Amino acid sequence: MIDADESAARAAPKYVLISPCRDEALYMRQTLDSVIGQSVRPAKWIIVDDGSTDETPAILAEYQAKHDWIEVLTRSDRGRRSVGPGVIEAFYFGYDAIRPDDYEFICKLDLDLRLPSRYFEILMRKMTANPRIATCSGKAYNEEHGRLVAENHGDDTALGMTKFYRVSCFTAIGGFVREVMWDGIDNHQCRMKGWLACSWDEPELRFVHLRPMGSSQQSIYVGRMRHGFGQYFMGTGFVFLAASALSRINQKPYLLGSLAMLWGW
Numbered sequence: 314m315i316d317a318d319e320s321a322a323r324a325a326p327k328y329v330l331i332s333p334c335r336d337e338a339l340y341m342r343q344t345l346d347s348v349i350g351q352s353v354r355p356a357k358w359i360i361v362d363d364g365s366t367d368e369t370p371a372i373l374a375e376y377q378a379k380h381d382w383i384e385v386l387t388r389s390d391r392g393r394r395s396v397g398p399g400v401i402e403a404f405y406f407g408y409d410a411i412r413p414d415d416y417e418f419i420c421k422l423d424l425d426l427r428l429p430s431r432y433f434e435i436l437m438r439k440m441t442a443n444p445r446i447a448t449c450s451g452k453a454y455n456e457e458h459g460r461l462v463a464e465n466h467g468d469d470t471a472l473g474m475t476k477f478y479r480v481s482c483f484t485a486i487g488g489f490v491r492e493v494m495w496d497g498i499d500n501h502q503c504r505m506k507g508w509l510a511c512s513w514d515e516p517e518l519r520f521v522h523l524r525p526m527g528s529s530q531q532s533i534y535v536g537r538m539r540h541g542f543g544q545y546f547m548g549t550g551f552v553f554l555a556a557s558a559l560s561r562i563n564q565k566p567y568l569l570g571s572l573a574m575l576w577g578w
Contacts (some may be wrong), residue, residue, distance in 0.1 A: 337369050356382065363388050371476060405491075443509070445508055455521070482503060
């Protein structure tokens, strides 16, 4: 007999995850376990090891051996972490290994997250109910002293660490640009075509960002400067950027993080 949950999972649309990663041994088990525990699991999960030098390959091999829907691909070591364009190059290394038309939804997923158990089920339900939604996500939170603190992203953007797309819309905008701020540019491209990019701050869509935003390079200050430069690259005006930096003044690193954004711009 098939129970109600299994029947619903079989009836759900098919989605595929693609996860570029490099040296994620510290966080990745939480992401792997939270995806395995989803109420509707992905039909396929392509994980691209972008030249890891820590225990990442061993952990990936362990999970791949247990789950036939997880496939690990390996790229050669470029000698450094490359956020922005490098991440998208790794994403496309995985993208080229699938037939996108086999799926209704596709997600670029980072391996430093802890997702709630119905995360993808709810996103797909919302997108099915509203065909104008091209890309969406939940909201990112950091854990600080036993409580969750919001990263404070706008509602009119889908977050780059869980960029969930309708495949037809992803194809129509030409996918991600291989430049810094790719995860802001694609939102604008969707809106230019009359679609919606959005995120929701609902309890069942709040996920934990285990690594603070912008801290994956040499330091969080370099990450904040990169964010400022990315906004400049995307054409953001100084007044808007200054307001954005001011809104983050109470986030760690206090004040200096906002100043680093301005310096990067």
